[in-house]
Amino acid sequence: MTFFDILDILGTTAFAISGALSAMNRRLDLFGIFIIAFVTSIGGGTVRDALIGNTPVSWMQNPLVMYLIGAVTALSIIFRNKLDYLKKSLFLFDTIGLGIFTITGVETGIRAGLEPIVSIALGTMTGCFGGVIRDILCNEIPVIFRKEIYATASIAGGVCFMILYMFNIDENLIYTSTTLFIIIIRLLVVKYKISLPQFIVNK
Amino acid sequence: MTFFDILDILGTTAFAISGALSAMNRRLDLFGIFIIAFVTSIGGGTVRDALIGNTPVSWMQNPLVMYLIGAVTALSIIFRNKLDYLKKSLFLFDTIGLGIFTITGVETGIRAGLEPIVSIALGTMTGCFGGVIRDILCNEIPVIFRKEIYATASIAGGVCFMILYMFNIDENLIYTSTTLFIIIIRLLVVKYKISLPQFIVNK
């Protein structure tokens, strides 16, 4: 089991928790919660694999992913009030998932021989898609369109990954530092309410 | 032509009718009705094929599917008032499609060599996706999130399929019994208003 695999498990876990919390907030029933947790967890990786032609997509090749998501969701239901006690836990787990899945997506692009800019785009999709599909299904405004910087953090992390990659730094160090970079950007942005410029069209 | 193929045609027909009825309820124009009927019919199978890498996806390999959907949709438009006379016909055809496509999805997963739990997930996606995309496009609450048990019936049918499969029962018998099992669960659930527990988060 490589460090890459461990990251993948952590990302899957974080997104499963965020999906379960979001589904409970929407008062979905038992199976609805599992389905949203599942889709949030595997959404990004599924799109990534379908686009590069890595089929059957990765969660199909390893049934442990489904058991993991099932167990995490069950624990999220049991400890739902404790999770909620940690205020903004949904935000936190979503951010962790975003950071990790962006980086595993970029790495997957590089391994598939894609160009750097394409790998960054693939990483951004992998990181963002689970959260977007979760929000569309739960009828929330998709997270990438809220005022908080989201995709931007993911893109910045991908660029950072590529720069470090060119310097031949140890892979695991790159994974860790760029994942933390994305998480920290998001935390800072939300804390200090930083936002990007808008462009108004005269009418 | 195998029994599996016949089931596939029946499922395609049922979902095409449900899509056409839904589109007429939304007062879409002629082509809108055909498009929704088409997408509802092929949605589940398309996602199934894209995820396991069976490309070009199956409706592309057989143009008869498109003629079938076209003919069924034309008949649905002509007999729209008779269909509506059968109250809850939309519900009925959607349920038949769900039952059949779940089972063809599970079978496809087994043939592709996927693990049992993964095949059940694939069957559930195949069964549910057409209806979900129909509802999103027609701006209805997606059927899997309404109070009626939907994905749950599909998952239960998939589990039932796997159990019978392990006992080496005749394939066609498994297909028929598990498809009926899903349809009956949904009919009973809606008739007796059974629902699953929700989990409220304290705020």
Add this chain to the structure above:
Amino acid sequence: MTFFDILDILGTTAFAISGALSAMNRRLDLFGIFIIAFVTSIGGGTVRDALIGNTPVSWMQNPLVMYLIGAVTALSIIFRNKLDYLKKSLFLFDTIGLGIFTITGVETGIRAGLEPIVSIALGTMTGCFGGVIRDILCNEIPVIFRKEIYATASIAGGVCFMILYMFNIDENLIYTSTTLFIIIIRLLVVKYKISLPQFIVNK
């Protein structure tokens, strides 16, 4: 570089502009504009490639696509008020993109050895999907469901393509004439407010 490639670039450009304008109308921030422009541009082709198994999908095989979309989006932001001065510019660029991508989609289907009717369906999906995903993400009513004829123009263009194709007419001439055919249908339809019949269900 073939005429087909030039058409592809023009279609990508037109959809990028339509996506950027739509995102600015929704007051998305800088990165939101780039993301919507990107998704609108590559959406149709990505679905087309994923369904026929042409992976990694085409924009991943050629990083110039991303630079093109980036440059077009930047120019759309800079000249946003000039673009708006051309009234209905969003409608115009969307229509150009629809015409071009329908035809490249049909051509891709033929090259992949698909049946004529399947190639037309693939062309319609390629033409329509970018605009549909743009509208869903920007929270507009998807363009194919507005009263203006949209998918219908795309289907008519695909049929026209197939008829000319059977007469062995020069490829580039077919591309140009059928693309213009789709664009002109849409312009006429909107100008003269032509609409298709609806079918009301008695309740």
